[in-house]
Structures are given as C-alpha cells and as structure tokens.
Amino acid sequence: MSELNTTENVHYPKRTNYHNPVASADLVTWLHHKGDSIHLLTVGRSAYSSDERITLSFRYPNNFRLQIVYITRRDEGLYECQVATHPPKVKRIFLKVTAPEVRIVDESGREVTERYYKAGSALELTCLATQVGGGSENPTITWRHGDRTLSKGISSNVSASTDSAISTLTVGPLETRHSGNYTCAVGALAFATVAVHVLNGELPAAVHHGNAAPLGLISPTLVLLSACWLLACQR
Structure with a gap:
C-alpha cells in the first residue's frame, strides 16, 4: 500500500x-x-x-x-x-x-455588500482575494459595473508568496449613472458584489452601510x- x-x-x-x-x-x-x-x-x-x-x-x-x-x-x-x-x-x-475567497471592503476597511454615496464624491472599493493560486498562472482579477467590464481607475497587486491579491477600484466624481452593482471576480472562480447607490443631495439619516458576507462560487x-x-x- x-x-x-x-x-x-x-x-x-x-x-x-x-x-x-x-x-x-x-x-x-x-x-x-x-x-x-x-x-x-x-x-x-x-x-x-x-x-x-x-x-x-x-x-x-x-x-x-x-x-x-x-x-x-x-x-x-x-x-x-x-x-x-x-x-x-x-x-x-x-x-x-x-478555491479563491473574495470580499469587498470600503474606504474604512469594512466588508460591505451595499454602499451609499453623495453625488460629486468619490468611490473607493477594495477587493481582497485569498487562495488565488501561485506562480504565473494566477487568474485575472476583474471589476464589473453591471455587465460592463471596467478598465479605468483600477490598481492591483498580486502576491505569490502570500497566495493573495488586492485590487482597488476608484470612481469619481460620482454621478447617479454610477449607481448599480459592482463585482470583483477572480477569473470565473469566485466573486463578491456590492450594490452602490449614488444620491443627489444629503444622504438620508437612516442609511447604513451593508456588512453582509461576500458572495462566491466554485466554477x-x-x-x-x-x-x-x-x-x-x-x-
């Protein structure tokens, strides 16, 4: 044996x-x-x-x-x-x-699934991915707004030694058209999504930032x- x-x-x-x-x-x-x-x-x-x-x-x-x-x-x-x-x-x-584990955090480092912004401000979301695999075969980390793949305002860093990756998305100044779902995906293997709401005027007092668990899948x-x-x- x-x-x-x-x-x-x-x-x-x-x-x-x-x-x-x-x-x-x-x-x-x-x-x-x-x-x-x-x-x-x-x-x-x-x-x-x-x-x-x-x-x-x-x-x-x-x-x-x-x-x-x-x-x-x-x-x-x-x-x-x-x-x-x-x-x-x-x-x-x-x-x-x-399998990769993915979560999105806000400017304060809090994990979020929903965020409210005032029009004219700037959005900054960071995608934290672990267990992404080592070496040159690391899956690509991408951001999407709805079904549209984003290419601007993104900075990424992949660490082979820690088997992790960080990608930050910055958008601004925000307009109402920037509202919608923002998704960070590790190839087709795992993803996390945050719902972004851009409001004109002051944010309602009842608005709270989401703090739910990230979404994910094994492809x-x-x-x-x-x-x-x-x-x-x-x-």
Missing part, C-alpha cells in the same frame, strides 16, 4: 499516475473515503457512482483514470485505487480542494486523478 497527498486549486487540472500490476480490468475499483463513509466510484472500466460528474477514462493497455468535473469542496478526501489481486494492491491519494473545472497505471500481471 502507498499513499500520496495533493492539494488542488479548483482552476488547475491534476494528473498523477500510479503503477500496479493486474490481471483483469474487472479487478480495479476506485473508492472515495469521506469521514466514516466509503463510496464506490468505479468498477473496472465503468462508473458506478450515481454522480454524473464522475467518470472513468481507460487508456490502453491498463491506465484507469478517475475524472471529476465541476469539482467542489465536498470532493475533498481520501481516494483509493484498489486492485483485487492476492495480496490486494492499493494506492491512496488525499485530495484537498481549495466548473476538471480534476484528473490518474489512476492505477497497470503494467503486468503478477500474482
């Missing part, structure tokens, strides 16, 4: 080959250990799981590759490729799933757990 650990950002595919001798494809199974439960995913060349995101890709002569698309954090856990020889042969890999992606590279029959 052998074990490996791997950590996956949802936007990067992963390929890992394992080598095990086996006599018949029918003897190969993939299992997912989650807490105290064990889920049978594949048997031989066929997917056994009712989860349509999970498939098996067989590559001649004996490479059984488990594929999971639209991965989410619930896919995290211990995966086991088992070959029913005597004695049994087992390869295990622990999959850790990470479709592909994780490949390349399985049991089966070379020859040895009993």
Whole structure:
C-alpha cells in the first residue's frame, strides 16, 4: 500500500499516475473515503457512482483514470485505487480542494455588500482575494459595473508568496449613472458584489452601510486523478 497527498486549486487540472500490476480490468475499483463513509466510484472500466460528474477514462493497455468535473469542496478526501489481486494492491491519494475567497471592503476597511454615496464624491472599493493560486498562472482579477467590464481607475497587486491579491477600484466624481452593482471576480472562480447607490443631495439619516458576507462560487473545472497505471500481471 502507498499513499500520496495533493492539494488542488479548483482552476488547475491534476494528473498523477500510479503503477500496479493486474490481471483483469474487472479487478480495479476506485473508492472515495469521506469521514466514516466509503463510496464506490468505479468498477473496472465503468462508473458506478450515481454522480454524473464522475467518470472513468481507460487508456490502453491498463491506465484507469478517475475524472471529476465541476469539482467542489465536498470532493475533498481520501481516494483509493484498489486492485483485487492476492495480496490486494492499493494506492491512496488525499485530495484537498481549495478555491479563491473574495470580499469587498470600503474606504474604512469594512466588508460591505451595499454602499451609499453623495453625488460629486468619490468611490473607493477594495477587493481582497485569498487562495488565488501561485506562480504565473494566477487568474485575472476583474471589476464589473453591471455587465460592463471596467478598465479605468483600477490598481492591483498580486502576491505569490502570500497566495493573495488586492485590487482597488476608484470612481469619481460620482454621478447617479454610477449607481448599480459592482463585482470583483477572480477569473470565473469566485466573486463578491456590492450594490452602490449614488444620491443627489444629503444622504438620508437612516442609511447604513451593508456588512453582509461576500458572495462566491466554485466554477466548473476538471480534476484528473490518474489512476492505477497497470503494467503486468503478477500474482
């Protein structure tokens, strides 16, 4: 038996080959250990799981590759490729799933989902993103006003050492046309949105700044757990 650990950002595919001798494809199974439960995913060349995101890709002569698309954090856990020889042969890999976390803060550093501004003033919103992935493959951080992508008034800083990014949007002087939803997105992986209201005259006394949690999602992606590279029959 052998074990490996791997950590996956949802936007990067992963390929890992394992080598095990086996006599018949029918003897190969993939299992997912989650807490105290064990889920049978594949048997031989066929997917056994009712989860349509999970498939098996067989590559001649004996490479059984488990594929999971639209991965989410619930896919995290211990995966086991088992070959029913005597004695049994087992390869295990622990999959850790990470995804960017995004939030928007105002000029005072408070997390917000709604902001009110007086016409003629300036808007300054900062997007804080963590777990964005390292190296040159960092996803692009973008700002949108409604459905329109913004290109002006944006300053960004990505830190590979801390796996984080900061992007600040500045707009001003504000007019009522600047009202609407402003969204900071990390590629297509995660986002946060703040509703901005630009009012003429004094702000109502009852206006309070929003302080709710950011919105986010894990986007479709592909994780490949390349399985049991089966070379020859040895009993």
